[in-house]
Amino acid sequence: MRLSLFTDYSLRVLMFAVLKGGSFSLSEVAEAYSISRHHLVKVVNYLARLGYLETRRGRGGGIELAMKPEDIRIGMVVRRTEGMPPLVECFDKEHNTCAINGSCRLKGVLAQAVNAFYEVLDRQTLRDLVSGTDATRMNRILLPQS
Numbered sequence: 001m002r003l004s005l006f007t008d009y010s011l012r013v014l015m016f017a018v019l020k021g022g023s024f025s026l027s028e029v030a031e032a033y034s035i036s037r038h039h040l041v042k043v044v045n046y047l048a049r050l051g052y053l054e055t056r057r058g059r060g061g062g063i064e065l066a067m068k069p070e071d072i073r074i075g076m077v078v079r080r081t082e083g084m085p086p087l088v089e090c091f092d093k094e095h096n097t098c099a100i101n102g103s104c105r106l107k108g109v110l111a112q113a114v115n116a117f118y119e120v121l122d123r124q125t126l127r128d129l130v131s132g133t134d135a136t137r138m139n140r141i142l143l144p145q146s
Contacts, residue, residue: 012033015138018065026040052077069130072125
């Protein structure tokens with residue numbers, strides 16, 4: 001399974017928010033990860049619409065986490081940012097033209113694999129990703145002046 005860059009950036013922004021522990025700017029995230037600010041605008045706006053981030057414009061504005069990191073399940077973030085595209089054609093009821101659909105086991109095996117993928121992600125929270133010695137190392141990399 002391959003995640004989109006949008007999902008990758010979404011997870012990185014959320015991790016940055018936890019590490020920062022308060023308000024931050026789009027430019028800070030873009031610089032920390034060497035990611036285009038333009039791409040991050042879309043990501044941050046989407047995460048704010050989903051309720052993961054809070055954004056404020058103008059003087060004293062910024063971005064910050066809108067939920068507790070322990071309440072954010074990674075599986076749900078991935079589901080919501082990926083949009084659940086069909087893995088293979090036979091998963092798409094409207095556009096399926098596979099001649100062996102209903103006669104092969106591939107669809108069932110792939111469905112089990114996707115379910116296993118999300119089960120693992122559902123066990124992890126944002127807090128789990130950004131804790132302990134890993135958090136210390138990430139802080140040194142992403143927030144060197146702190």
